[in-house]
Amino acid sequence: MSSAFQRVRRQSAATSPRPRDYRGSSAFRVALAAGVLAAVVSWLGGQYLVEAQYREESKEIGNYLEGMGSKLSQDLVVSLDHGDLDAALGVIQTQLSRYPGANAAVLDAEGQLLVGPLSTNTWDALRSHKDLGIPGLHRGRLGDTRAVEWHGSIFGRQESLGTLALRLPVPGPVWAGALFNFTAATSLFAAVVAFLYLSSAFRGVAGLRRVLERISQGDYCERAAVVGCSEIKTLIRDTHHALDSFILAGEEAHKVYVETAIALSKTIEAKDRYTSGHSQRVAVYSIEMGNAIGLPPERVETLRLGALLHDIGKVSTPDHVLLKPGALTDEEFELMKKHPMAGDRILSAIPGLRDMADIARSHHEKWDGSGYPMGVSGDSIPLEGRIVAIADAYDALVTKRSYKPAMPVAKALAILEKDAGSHFDPDLVQVFVAMKRNGQGYKPLKKGEASMEAKTKANPQTELKAEAELPNVEPKSVDDASAQETAE
Numbered sequence: 190m191s192s193a194f195q196r197v198r199r200q201s202a203a204t205s206p207r208p209r210d211y212r213g214s215s216a217f218r219v220a221l222a223a224g225v226l227a228a229v230v231s232w233l234g235g236q237y238l239v240e241a242q243y244r245e246e247s248k249e250i251g252n253y254l255e256g257m258g259s260k261l262s263q264d265l266v267v268s269l270d271h272g273d274l275d276a277a278l279g280v281i282q283t284q285l286s287r288y289p290g291a292n293a294a295v296l297d298a299e300g301q302l303l304v305g306p307l308s309t310n311t312w313d314a315l316r317s318h319k320d321l322g323i324p325g326l327h328r329g330r331l332g333d334t335r336a337v338e339w340h341g342s343i344f345g346r347q348e349s350l351g352t353l354a355l356r357l358p359v360p361g362p363v364w365a366g367a368l369f370n371f372t373a374a375t376s377l378f379a380a381v382v383a384f385l386y387l388s389s390a391f392r393g394v395a396g397l398r399r400v401l402e403r404i405s406q407g408d409y410c411e412r413a414a415v416v417g418c419s420e421i422k423t424l425i426r427d428t429h430h431a432l433d434s435f436i437l438a439g440e441e442a443h444k445v446y447v448e449t450a451i452a453l454s455k456t457i458e459a460k461d462r463y464t465s466g467h468s469q470r471v472a473v474y475s476i477e478m479g480n481a482i483g484l485p486p487e488r489v490e491t492l493r494l495g496a497l498l499h500d501i502g503k504v505s506t507p508d509h510v511l512l513k514p515g516a517l518t519d520e521e522f523e524l525m526k527k528h529p530m531a532g533d534r535i536l537s538a539i540p541g542l543r544d545m546a547d548i549a550r551s552h553h554e555k556w557d558g559s560g561y562p563m564g565v566s567g568d569s570i571p572l573e574g575r576i577v578a579i580a581d582a583y584d585a586l587v588t589k590r591s592y593k594p595a596m597p598v599a600k601a602l603a604i605l606e607k608d609a610g611s612h613f614d615p616d617l618v619q620v621f622v623a624m625k626r627n628g629q630g631y632k633p634l635k636k637g638e639a640s641m642e643a644k645t646k647a648n649p650q651t652e653l654k655a656e657a658e659l660p661n662v663e664p665k666s667v668d669d670a671s672a673q674e675t676a677e
């Protein structure tokens with residue numbers, strides 16, 4: 190958990206500044222509003238102007254039609270009175286030949302065609318019929334064409350001979366096409382701006398939704414691209430900032446947990462000046478091993494904290510057992526052996542420290558299954574627990590205690606090698622021993638002092654002598670018992 194928080198902090202520190210009132214999409218909004226307004230105004234205004242123009246044109250054409258119809262009615266009387274319909278049609282054609290699109294017909298009292306029409310097969314009625322304020326005149330549409338129609342009776346000497354109907358098209362204003370093009374262009378512009386605007390907004394919402402989904406899965410690393418309108422950008426930035434704050438708070442809480450636990454662990458070590466600093470040294474050795482076998486940084490950090498806290502369960506061990514200078518009785522030893530499970534319970538109860546609980550529980554397990562508290566063996570023991578077991582025993586061997594001097598490094602390494610495969614993971618022992626023999630972790634030699642290995646090579650009896658000089662001490666704690674058991 191801690192490493193995830195730290196990783197996110199590193200990422201978010203560079204990408205997620207504090208929220209601010211972002212107004213980058215104002216230009217989008219203005220352009221969109223202007224485009225929509227221009228399209229609406231040009232459409233409504235254009236329709237009004239076109240209609241007004243048609244109305245004026247229709248009145249002029251209607252006046253002309255009325256005059257022409259009155260004269261033509263008189264010219265048709267003779268032909269119709271004699272029943273010469275072809276002659277009547279000729280009169281009409283002659284009169285209207287100068288008007289492209291013009292049409293005319295003569296209808297009887299029942300509305301049936303007597304003459305015409307001129308340019309079409311049928312005399313269809315106009316749609317959207319509107320009067321022009323003059324009797325017999327009205328305007329309307331015929332398909333896509335606007336037209337004006339005049340109706341007037343033709344009277345003979347005795348009776349009505351029929352009704353003359355004249356129809357002339359009304360030309361549209363020449364600027365109507367330009368207005369249509371302008372309306373189409375502004376509509377297209379508004380549509381493009383709206384598309385870009387909404388696409389950006391939807392991308393921002395989609396990114397934010399992805400972040401929330403990942404949060405619900407416990408992943409706080411995801412960040413959304415800061416795109417969309419100003420509200421969405423602000424929402425994304427606020428979300429990022431809230432996540433950063435949450436991560437920071439989690440880190441702080443985790444830090445408090447760890448420091449509290451380490452302080453508690455140190456109080457145990459502080460009771461005995463010889464074991465003071467033991468956990469710190471075990472942590473250093475464990476980190477060296479973790480790095481040597483290529484553990485990722487997150488696991489090395491877990492290993493470090495686990496090593497620092499591996500003996501925290503000793504808070505539950507009575508002082509008369511923990512601080513007893515001499516050998517432990519069987520009953521006392523059983524009490525001491527409870528500290529791995531006690532550590533497991535303590536660390537499992539602290540959020541963010543559950544990974545370390547495995548290390549506390551398993552650092553006294555043995556490779557062959559003869560350890561405690563679970564008696565598991567081999568790879569069933571957590572890797573970090575196997576590492577800390579080696580570091581723990583090594584530090585107990587090479588440091589001075591109240592009942593024994595510090596064991597030479599070479600001697601301690603030889604003991605670890607001897608117990609590889611029984612007490613310790615043989616591969617890890619090989620790594621640790623090779624690492625130490627390559628120079629890591631040796632205590633600085635005093636001036637003029639040869640290394641233990643050099644001494645051993647120079648005089649094989651030296652190691653035997655050093656071993657002989659190691660007092661046959663009794664363990665006073667479980668860790669010392671482990672070290673003693675290892676040494677034996």
Ligand SMILES: [Fe+2]
Binds near residue numbers: 500528552
């Ligand atoms: Fe321990």
